[in-house]
Amino acid sequence: MSQPALTNWQALVADAVEFRRELHRQPELTWAEQQTAASIRERLTALDIPWRACADTGTVATLNPNGRGRHLALRADIDALPIVEASGVAWSSEQPGCMHACGHDGHTAALFATAQWLKQHEADLPGPVTLLFQPAEEGGHGAKRMIEDGALNGVDAIFGWHNWPAIRYGQAVCPDGTVMAGNGTFKIEVIGRGGHASQPELCRDPVLAGSAMVVALQQVVARRLPPQQATVLSVTSFDAKSGVTVIPDRAVLEGSYRLADPSTSDTLNALIESVAHSTAEAYGVQCEVSVYPRYDATINHGDEAARYRQALQEEFGAEALASDVVVPIMASEDFSYYLQQIPGAFALIGSDDGQGHNVPCHSPKYDFNDALIAHVARIYLRLVGAPLPEFTPESP
Structure with a gap:
């Protein structure tokens, strides 16, 4: 690399944050994520990461395809909601009546940050890593369509996450068994x-x-x-x-x-x-x-959930799993479709930093906590066995 790892990582995260805010300005509803998909694909092409369209506006990209280790998949959802934004942030939606009110823009940016780092260290990966940029999570059964279009072909296990404003920043939940209803x-x-x-x-x-x-x-x-x-x-x-x-x-x-x-x-x-x-x-x-x-319960597999919890504690410290939020959360997720097909786990990662990021998802005043992008990318890197960048987290 031409720059020290820390400088490279800082620039990478800053770029991902800016990408998140670009997505937030131009949200698109379920099954209408044409420009969002184009932006994702353009960036993957620029990184020389092979990709293919999946389920129309979905995108599947794979790194280290010939690796001999377990083939792992990481997923982000990309669609927005029919909500009039009232957050007041500088990067508010420019699309009338449409808003990233659930943080899918942040999920996408975190997976893209992961992709950037993985590409730099592709030769060090123990096995193939597939990245799923999935449309239509908000009631559109996008995960089902992705599976039908071969998104899980050859994949051994899958991991996903959702930001959760009711959980403190630096904490998360990832139980064995049911995590969401x-x-x-x-x-x-x-x-x-x-x-x-x-x-x-x-x-x-x-x-x-x-x-x-x-x-x-x-x-x-x-x-x-x-x-x-x-x-x-x-x-x-x-x-x-x-x-x-x-x-x-x-x-x-x-x-x-x-x-x-x-x-x-x-x-x-x-x-x-x-x-x-x-x-x-x-x-x-x-x-x-x-x-x-609509969606079945999201039910984690024990081995993958244990691995996820270890990665969460390695990232956030011993208190990472100390949240008193009761699971299962009664909200729903179409990640359940993936877990019905192959082993995997889904985590809810806290965003409440005491600075306004406790506004619930689906609220017109909601905005994603950008500090999570670097954390989640590093958690994903741990899950797939990639080298880790140095990182000094911001204080909540």
């Missing part, structure tokens, strides 16, 4: 008979029936499922707009559920349908129920 959504159309508000006896009120359904559904977890199985069911929308003197014909309820144990899914889906139909019958209305399972 599975999820699904539902929609219930309540079909009644509308009429004048002064004559309810001539109507079949879908607002009253829908209200009873909300109350009944909110009791499903508390009274119909074992308390040992972490589950959340929330009715999040009730649409029955009408005139102030008019009982409407229809009401529409929508909501979501989260569950830590995949075996609970069929039971919960059946209960949603049963409760809705039974309540409708009791109130003299009809209903149509649609349940949409």
Whole structure:
């Protein structure tokens, strides 16, 4: 190398931070990440890292393809959310109604920093390393499409991460078993008979029936499922707009559920349908129920999770695993698809440094903590057995 390793590393991290902010300015929604993909591919080409398109806007790159050691994969997600940004940062979104409100810009930048360093030390890698820049994590099942397009071909194990504002900077969680919940959504159309508000006896009120359904559904977890199985069911929308003197014909309820144990899914889906139909019958209305399972729980494999925890402690110190955040987190991740196919592990790495990086993901005021880029890149380097750069972390 023409420069000392430390200087090279500092420049590399600074470049990755700038790349992160460029991505933040130009976010793109699920399955529309065309410019994001082009930027990633342009940078990989400049580094002379071979890549191929995968699942349309996804990108798969591999270093040391002929290495004899285990073939490991590292993943970042690249899509943004339909949120109007209110963070006030200088690099705020320039795309109306679209924002990197979950930190996927930071995940991408951290993987790119890893790629830059790995390319410099490709000959020192014990085995092949595949980098997955994945689209459509935000409900688009991008991981599933990547797998279908061969992203895991020849890969022995995979690692991923998510920044987590509810965890202190310098700490992380990476348990054996379930780290994040599975999820699904539902929609219930309540079909009644509308009429004048002064004559309810001539109507079949879908607002009253829908209200009873909300109350009944909110009791499903508390009274119909074992308390040992972490589950959340929330009715999040009730649409029955009408005139102030008019009982409407229809009401529409929508909501979501989260569950830590995949075996609970069929039971919960059946209960949603049963409760809705039974309540409708009791109130003299009809209903149509649609349940949409989305992602399964993200379940770590023991050996890979142990290896990940070791890398976290080597990076952050003995207190790295001291977080009191309870797992599984009830949010969901399509990284679950990868872990259903091959061994691997997923970590939640804290971003709360006491300087405003505790704003939760999916908030219009959220912004990624750039200090994580160098840390996560070094953790990834440990996981794949690459030489480490010198690094003096910033104080939280």
